[in-house]
Amino acid sequence: MSLDPTPPRWAETLLRAFLRPRDIDCVSGDLLEEYRDSVYPHSGRRRADLWYGGQVLGFVARRVYAWAVVFAVAFLARTAMDWLLPTTDFRLRSTLSTVLGVGILLLAGFRAGLRSGSFAAGPLMGISIVAIAAPIKIAGTAALLAMSHSPSTIAAIRGSGGLAEVFTLPVLMIVPGVIFGAVGGFLGSAAKRLSSA
Amino acid sequence: MADVLGTFEQAVLLAIIRLNEDAYGRAVFKEVELRMERPVAAGAVHATLERLERKGLISSRLGPGTPVRGGRSRRFYHMKPSGLRALNDARAAVENLWQGLKWPLKGIV
Numbered sequence: 001m002s003l004d005p006t007p008p009r010w011a012e013t014l015l016r017a018f019l020r021p022r023d024i025d026c027v028s029g030d031l032l033e034e035y036r037d038s039v040y041p042h043s044g045r046r047r048a049d050l051w052y053g054g055q056v057l058g059f060v061a062r063r064v065y066a067w068a069v070v071f072a073v074a075f076l077a078r079t080a081m082d083w084l085l086p087t088t089d090f091r092l093r094s095t096l097s098t099v100l101g102v103g104i105l106l107l108a109g110f111r112a113g114l115r116s117g118s119f120a121a122g123p124l125m126g127i128s129i130v131a132i133a134a135p136i137k138i139a140g141t142a143a144l145l146a147m148s149h150s151p152s153t154i155a156a157i158r159g160s161g162g163l164a165e166v167f168t169l170p171v172l173m174i175v176p177g178v179i180f181g182a183v184g185g186f187l188g189s190a191a192k193r194l195s196s197a
Numbered sequence: 198m199a200d201v202l203g204t205f206e207q208a209v210l211l212a213i214i215r216l217n218e219d220a221y222g223r224a225v226f227k228e229v230e231l232r233m234e235r236p237v238a239a240g241a242v243h244a245t246l247e248r249l250e251r252k253g254l255i256s257s258r259l260g261p262g263t264p265v266r267g268g269r270s271r272r273f274y275h276m277k278p279s280g281l282r283a284l285n286d287a288r289a290a291v292e293n294l295w296q297g298l299k300w301p302l303k304g305i306v
Contacts, residue, residue, distance in 0.1 A: 004267070027243055029262055029269030030222035034239070036265050058240035 005040045007032065007052040015056045017121040018063050018112065031055055060128055067108040067125070068132035072170075074100050075133070076140040079166055083148065086156035101173075102180050105129065109184020110191075117192040122185010126177035130170070137170040200252075202287040208233055209245045210284050213255060213274050221260065221271040222246070246274060254280035 015031070016024050031052060040048040078097040087093070108129055109122035145163075157163060202210070212228035213220040226242045249255045255274050262268040 004265075023243070023247075023272075025262070025269040026222055026259070026272040027239075029266035029271060030226065030243075031239060032269065033223050033263070033266045034226070055239045058238040059243070062240050062244055 005036055005045065005048065007035050008049050011049075011053045011056040013120075014124060015059060017116055017118050017124050018060055020115055021117050027059075060124075061132070063112070064108075064125065064128040064132055067104060068129045069136065071101065071104050071129050072133040072136035072140065074104065075137045075170065076144070079141055080144055082160035083144065083153050083156050086152075086159060088159070090160070102176065105177055105180035106184040106187075109181035110188035111184075112181075113185035113188025113190075114192050115188075117189055117196075119182070119185050119189045122188060123178045123182040125185065126179070126181020127174060129181070130173045130177035134170040134173070138167060141166050201290055202283050205229075205241065205245055206249060207284060207287055209242060209249065210254065210276065210280055213276055213280075214284075218273070220274045223271075225274065249280070250274075253277065254283055 012028060015028055019027055035048055035052050039051045043051070074097065078093060081093065082090075105126050108125050112121035112125040113119060115121070145157075157166075208229045209225060212225045212232065216224050216228055222239075222243065225246065226237065226239050229242055230237045246255070246257075250257060254277060256277055257272050257274050260271045260273050262270050
């Protein structure tokens with residue numbers, strides 16, 4: 001049995017995917033040293049694992065937060081438009097919001113892949129964007145509903161897919177998040193390999 | 198004059214000065230926590246070190262790992278003259294703001 005405590009494997013994998021290659025050893029080493037030297041002896045395995053996971057999520061949130069906010073704002077803008085400026089022809093709006101959403105996920109995945117050189121950074125970036133954006137979107141939609149719920153708005157909501165759609169779509173976006181994040185991550189990590197070849 | 202440093206950037210730069218030859222990631226993180234008297238996220242320290250290096254205020258080099266780190270290397274940070282200038286400017290800016298006032302402030306309701 002190893003005497004050295006080891007932090008959760010998922011957290012190490014996640015951390016590595018979001019770091020630049022030059023930082024992987026030093027940053028993961030810094031966290032491991034603090035985990036083994038300070039947190040684990042004082043707090044025990046469970047709290048030390050929680051601490052390590054929290055630190056890693058902090059790293060991830062810093063990389064993802066801005067993308068997630070842009071993603072959420074784009075969704076909320078589309079929702080507000082559908083509710084406050086009703087239309088019967090959603091083609092242009094749907095095309096624009098789809099292109100924007102896919103573009104954000106592709107670009108974020110690409111940047112993550114390019115930065116880390118790891119394909120896995122792309123889908124992890126996509127999942128993280130959706131996970132952080134979903135509560136922002138749901139809270140924003142609820143606030144919008146609280147501010148504007150006149151009969152005409154309620155009719156516009158029904159005409160644009162209903163409330164169920166706007167509250168479930170942010171969570172369902174996890175699928176495109178993985179797919180387009182992965183495509184971006186693949187392209188970004190390939191670009192990184194080409195540029196360093 | 199360059200951009201004025203934020204409080205956290207100053208804390209990180211001052212930690213590098215205090216630690217001198219031992220200023221690697223975890224040591225900087227611990228020193229910042231100690232001086233700021235609050236828990237600090239390792240990610241925040243790392244992001245700040247990355248930004249300060251990109252701004253050309255500090256430089257870094259890789260050093261050997263230790264067994265407790267699983268042999269993983271350490272990145273040691275060093276102040277550059279531009280970093281010292283930025284810290285001096287930041288200090289001067291604060292002192293200018295406080296000039297003529299007695300600390301701690303009293304009697305303002």
